[in-house]
Amino acid sequence: MISAYTGSQIRQAEKPYLSAGAGAVLMQRAAYGLANAVVRELKTRGIRPYGASVVVLAGKGNNGGDGLFAAA
Incomplete structure (x- = not known):
């Protein structure tokens, strides 16, 4: 189970x-954490993170900003 606040x-x-x-x-910290989580997930799937394509769906608001920051 994944814990969440x-x-x-x-x-x-x-x-x-x-x-x-x-x-x-x-926002920088959230984006950094999200980007690291994506890299870990790619690695567990046997995908090299550098050069991999990732789609980020970001809505409005601060969480959307975190997603856009992580995608950059």
């Missing part, structure tokens, strides 16, 4: 950072 838990944890104006840092 609720939206409320994430908002509560992010609140001090957002209040301090560190929203961009949070």
Whole structure:
């Protein structure tokens, strides 16, 4: 099973950072974590990550921004 936090838990944890104006840092960290998770997943499937094609479907809002940042 994969553990996950609720939206409320994430908002509560992010609140001090957002209040301090560190929203961009949070987005960078989320994007870095997502990109690393994709690389790990590719490797477990026997796919070399460098040169591989990956599709990112990103919606609106901050999570969409995280996805776009990770795709870059």
